[in-house]
Amino acid sequence: MSQTLTHKILAQHLVSGELRPGSDIALTIDQTLTQDATGTMAYLQWEAMGLPRVRTQLSVSYVDHNTLQMGFRNPDDHRYLRTVAARYGIVFSPPGTGICHQLHLENFAKPGTTLIGSDSHTPTAGGMGALAMGAGGLSVALAMAGEPYPLTMPKVCRVWLTGQLTGFASAKDVILHLLGRLTVKGGVGVIFEYAGPGVATLTVPERATITNMGAELGATTSIFPSDEQTLAFLRLMGREADFIPLAADPDAIYDDEIHVDLSTLVPLAAAPHMPDKVVPVAHLHGLRVDQVAVGSCTNSSYADLKAVAEILAGQRVVPTTDLLIAPGSKAVLKMLSHAGLLDVLLDAGARLLECACGPCIGMGGSPASGGVSVRTFNRNFEGRSGTQDAQVYLASPITAAFCARDGRFTDPATWTADLTPPRLPARVPSIRHLFLFPPEDSGSVRIERGPNIVPLPPFDPLPERLTLPILLKTGDNITTDHIMPAGAAITALRSNIPAISEHVFARVDAEFVARAKAAGQGCILGGENYGQGSSREHAALAPRYLGVRLVIAKSFARIHKANLINFGILPLTLAQPEDYDRLTQGETICLDTAALAPNTGITATTTAGATVALTHDLTGQEIAILRAGGLLNWVNAKKQSEDSCA
Ligand code: MIC
Numbered sequence: 001m002s003q004t005l006t007h008k009i010l011a012q013h014l015v016s017g018e019l020r021p022g023s024d025i026a027l028t029i030d031q032t033l034t035q036d037a038t039g040t041m042a043y044l045q046w047e048a049m050g051l052p053r054v055r056t057q058l059s060v061s062y063v064d065h066n067t068l069q070m071g072f073r074n075p076d077d078h079r080y081l082r083t084v085a086a087r088y089g090i091v092f093s094p095p096g097t098g099i100c101h102q103l104h105l106e107n108f109a110k111p112g113t114t115l116i117g118s119d120s121h122t123p124t125a126g127g128m129g130a131l132a133m134g135a136g137g138l139s140v141a142l143a144m145a146g147e148p149y150p151l152t153m154p155k156v157c158r159v160w161l162t163g164q165l166t167g168f169a170s171a172k173d174v175i176l177h178l179l180g181r182l183t184v185k186g187g188v189g190v191i192f193e194y195a196g197p198g199v200a201t202l203t204v205p206e207r208a209t210i211t212n213m214g215a216e217l218g219a220t221t222s223i224f225p226s227d228e229q230t231l232a233f234l235r236l237m238g239r240e241a242d243f244i245p246l247a248a249d250p251d252a253i254y255d256d257e258i259h260v261d262l263s264t265l266v267p268l269a270a271a272p273h274m275p276d277k278v279v280p281v282a283h284l285h286g287l288r289v290d291q292v293a294v295g296s297c298t299n300s301s302y303a304d305l306k307a308v309a310e311i312l313a314g315q316r317v318v319p320t321t322d323l324l325i326a327p328g329s330k331a332v333l334k335m336l337s338h339a340g341l342l343d344v345l346l347d348a349g350a351r352l353l354e355c356a357c358g359p360c361i362g363m364g365g366s367p368a369s370g371g372v373s374v375r376t377f378n379r380n381f382e383g384r385s386g387t388q389d390a391q392v393y394l395a396s397p398i399t400a401a402f403c404a405r406d407g408r409f410t411d412p413a414t415w416t417a418d419l420t421p422p423r424l425p426a427r428v429p430s431i432r433h434l435f436l437f438p439p440e441d442s443g444s445v446r447i448e449r450g451p452n453i454v455p456l457p458p459f460d461p462l463p464e465r466l467t468l469p470i471l472l473k474t475g476d477n478i479t480t481d482h483i484m485p486a487g488a489a490i491t492a493l494r495s496n497i498p499a500i501s502e503h504v505f506a507r508v509d510a511e512f513v514a515r516a517k518a519a520g521q522g523c524i525l526g527g528e529n530y531g532q533g534s535s536r537e538h539a540a541l542a543p544r545y546l547g548v549r550l551v552i553a554k555s556f557a558r559i560h561k562a563n564l565i566n567f568g569i570l571p572l573t574l575a576q577p578e579d580y581d582r583l584t585q586g587e588t589i590c591l592d593t594a595a596l597a598p599n600t601g602i603t604a605t606t607t608a609g610a611t612v613a614l615t616h617d618l619t620g621q622e623i624a625i626l627r628a629g630g631l632l633n634w635v636n637a638k639k640q641s642e643d644s645c646a
């Protein structure tokens, strides 16, 4: 039977289930990646499983999120990650080498493989024809243990590309266009598979920009075929042997289809404070820009930075606009330097940052109060930049460069520049020697921990009856940045749950933590798409530590829902969305968890006497995990019972 590209890869990795939308499947995972901000927790959980060595084909631990090292916390984390990697057979990418997704694309991603990463932008590797998904750290730890990765089979939507990008439109505008059309929840439960004659016109880094930011659609992942462009990229990276051709069968049937004519696209920008608030750049003409930041896992390839250099060649950025540039990897930085483009950027007034996430996650580079910042990144959630009232716009490197040159948004119709097409460079210097490959015989490697590495708190099983005050009622599209803010100071506490839990919902409601502590236990009431954005499991772990046992919402984002289950927080959906209006913060919800069963609704009552119908799509196994108090408890109990039977 004819198959989509997605089905081909899934079929090859299927351990259980049927490839029918909505059915529960489990996949073997070939590769995993982690980054430092989620990695320490992932490896603490890995250690708690007591296995001698990872069982994947390849696992890589990157350090890119928090490299500021203000005090001992980050360096402690980095040292722990380096030693744990050597001990358990994991490749280690030291701080400053580059951003995890850009490095993985350049050095390790392979067409036709499965990859899960403890970062929501793991689908970047879909630009290379890998089936790559973001997941919580605990899910990644289990994949490293060789456990199949459970997933609800998504719908597969074909994105049929025709034409070719023209003028100043670029790959970023393709995904911004889709975000404008589909919104930040338009891709929940969907894999976007790109096809059509337009595909061949896009290089692998351009494809990776599109699959990267597919995460903002809420998609499970996005994927491009593996073709001549893929071969050219792999050859350039000295990895021709990793190439296999891969595409959908011509008459494959899809669950859905969208058409995009690349030739009609114009430069776009996402306005504050959501990636789907997309407007044509022309509509922003005249708006003063205080800061421009180029980089992030979305747009930090050589071609991206080359475009910026070509636009700024021989010019000086206006003095009222700060230009920050963070290359995606040391290879990109070396290429810029070899091509003489680093000089161009520095002479234009750019501030060169480390090859890391940097301002994208609020690690420095915050805009001034109320400042307009144009960023080539993927998220512009309120406060994420570190400045609560900053106005952050997301745009392509080309748009960003014109904003830097002019100190304001200008109409693309007025732009002129000698831009070369975003072709691959002729040669890429290897930085492979910078990775630390684990020794074969690693049993004696000593894992080094500092005072910032605090063991995981134990969690009790789910009580049979929950009587919980609604600690917080939120609106729609609450992000994990709202639940567990990032930024330098808070991210430095990622290995210390008691300490980081002091910041839960800090930017939404400064009283939340005190209220949760006073109540001892509680629940959250959310709107649509609760928990969108990052994969950070701290957005589940820290609320759980504060006693949150239940989240009731109109709908959930995929990774966050999985994280809630992993940490024993019950995610239930309102059967009647109108009930959301009837429930108020402070009132108490009562629920018999003994009644939880697959495909069965459950009724809660409030102390005011109202009944609330709740639904869920939890599997039997997920209910068992919740009853055990979380995945780690469940896995360890399973192991113990297997050991006692052996
Ligand atoms: C993000 O872009 O929000 C992050 C920081 O990369 C997160 C991971 C994290 O919170 O550590 C993500 O996208 O998953």
Ligand code: SF4
Pocket (backbone or CB within 6 Å): 065, 099, 119, 121, 296, 297, 298, 356, 357, 360, 361, 377, 378
């Ligand atoms: Fe890093 Fe930003 Fe990419 Fe997250 S979105 S991985 S913080 S560059």
